Amino acid sequence: xxxxxxxxxxxxxxxxxxxxxxxxxxxxxxxxxxxxxxxxxxxxxxxxxxxxxxxxxxxxxxxxxxxxxxxxxxxxxxxxxxxxxxxxxxxxxxxxxxxxxxxxxxxxxxxxxxxxxxxxxxxxxxxxxxxxxxxxxxxxxxxxxxxxxxxxxxxxxxxxxxxxxxxxxxxxxxxxxxxxxxxxxxxxxxxxxxxxxxxxxxxxxxxxxxxxxxxxxxxxxxxxxxxxxxxxxxxxxxxxxxxxxxxxxxxxxxxxxxxxxxxxxxxxxx
Ligand code: NAP
Numbered sequence: 001x002x003x004x005x006x007x008x009x010x011x012x013x014x015x016x017x018x019x020x021x022x023x024x025x026x027x028x029x030x031x032x033x034x035x036x037x038x039x040x041x042x043x044x045x046x047x048x049x050x051x052x053x054x055x056x057x058x059x060x061x062x063x064x065x066x067x068x069x070x071x072x073x074x075x076x077x078x079x080x081x082x083x084x085x086x087x088x089x090x091x092x093x094x095x096x097x098x099x100x101x102x103x104x105x106x107x108x109x110x111x112x113x114x115x116x117x118x119x120x121x122x123x124x125x126x127x128x129x130x131x132x133x134x135x136x137x138x139x140x141x142x143x144x145x146x147x148x149x150x151x152x153x154x155x156x157x158x159x160x161x162x163x164x165x166x167x168x169x170x171x172x173x174x175x176x177x178x179x180x181x182x183x184x185x186x187x188x189x190x191x192x193x194x195x196x197x198x199x200x201x202x203x204x205x206x207x208x209x210x211x212x213x214x215x216x217x218x219x220x221x222x223x224x225x226x227x228x229x230x231x232x233x234x235x236x237x238x239x240x241x242x243x244x245x246x247x248x249x250x251x252x253x254x255x256x257x258x259x260x261x262x263x264x265x266x267x268x269x270x
Pocket of ligand 1: 014015016017018019020021038039040041042044065066067068092093094095096115142143144145186187188189190191192193194195197
């Protein structure tokens, strides 16, 4: 429910037809955001749109698009570039794989990279210049804890999510002081269709590591309201993340120097 006098901007959510994206749709509509819902499955999107209108009384529009297809991606980009009422982009659409790289088909890796990396990048690029010009807007990028744990699942999936974390950190650095909020959310195993589509139904995972999509999104939105750049809903002690990030930053001054480090024993050129 929007209790402020100013109407909330529209939220465009990719991958809204199921799982985490559908929960974002519900929670953001409940806050009073009009919605633009993007995914491939027109029927599921129309049903969700009708439910959201009835439950929360907000305007809901459906954009059916396969974000791995250039023409569809361009249509969603054009919408983000031209609709100044959109103030929140939730880059949620994504696919994964549980099979290792050596057992993956080139087509499955292409599809994963096109959706998780290329589409997310292009939509972010389409939305953010307008947010900067208006001095207001937010991007929520759904990454994954595998960004921090490359030994888990498929390496291309984990690499795609590490890309999302890096891009989010860089974007925050670039536009954080221009009125644009950026958040990367790193869910652990979450109870959605993702797992069945990735090759292992979620019921086959140890249930002690699986969170509901509702709890995951509710925690992520608390992190958003606290303006966290990185939100890891499962992590009990945020200090663990802060120490890891501080260690990364401490590398900074030594990452680019005129000579190789002494420990390599290279005979230095003059
Ligand atoms: P999901 O239920 O399978 O949802 C994926 C969504 O993406 C669906 O709405 C799907 O809709 C959409 N989508 C898939 N391919 C698309 C395409 N080519 N074009 C447009 N939309 C497409 O899985 P989920 O768990 O909610 O996943 C949401 C995000 O969370 C993903 O980025 C995933 O990597 C991330 N994540 C999930 C977990 C987990 O354990 N579930 C953990 C960490 C991160 P259509 O089929 O209708 O297109």
